[in-house]
Amino acid sequence: MNSTSRLRVPVLAAVGAVLLYISPAAIAQTESETKHHGYEHGYRDGFAYGRDVHARGASLDVNGDAYQRADHGFRPEFGPKEEYETGYREGYRQGADDGYANRTERFEKMFGEERTTPPNDGGAATTSRLKSAIAMA
Numbered sequence: 001m002n003s004t005s006r007l008r009v010p011v012l013a014a015v016g017a018v019l020l021y022i023s024p025a026a027i028a029q030t031e032s033e034t035k036h037h038g039y040e041h042g043y044r045d046g047f048a049y050g051r052d053v054h055a056r057g058a059s060l061d062v063n064g065d066a067y068q069r070a071d072h073g074f075r076p077e078f079g080p081k082e083e084y085e086t087g088y089r090e091g092y093r094q095g096a097d098d099g100y101a102n103r104t105e106r107f108e109k110m111f112g113e114e115r116t117t118p119p120n121d122g123g124a125a126t127t128s129r130l131k132s133a134i135a136m137a
Contacts (some may be wrong), residue, residue, distance in 0.1 A: 034079030038087025040110070041073035046092035047107055050099025060100045084123050 045066055053060050066072060070092070071086035078084055098106055 035087035039091035042088035042091030043095035046095025056065035
């Protein structure tokens with residue numbers, strides 16, 4: 001075994017150990033952010049749906065097509081689709097309940113007080129406010 005081969009084994013072992021240590025944290029971060037994106041999109045869609053249903057005097061049923069598909073607004077760069085769908089469904093239910101009951105506190109924390117309808121900005125500006133709102137849920 002030459003000196004290059006002897007160095008390669010410990011270096012590869014060290015790199016492998018670092019990857020095993022870092023990867024779960026990186027994956028958890030990605031899944032958490034993915035779920036947040038889904039929650040935000042679902043909340044906006046659910047809130048608009050809840051307000052519309054209330055205005056028509058109909059009863060609230062959150063199990064419609066949007067809830068079942070749970071992929072509105074999803075982009076692959078967000079992360080795992082299943083995580084997004086989980087967040088979307090949670091947000092949709094909460095948003096529909098809030099919109100139907102005309103509860104705006106959570107909506108205002110996420111999107112700002114001056115807005116009267118959900119924003120359509122792709123969610124980039126609301127991530128930190130969204131995390132606060134999820135913590136309240």
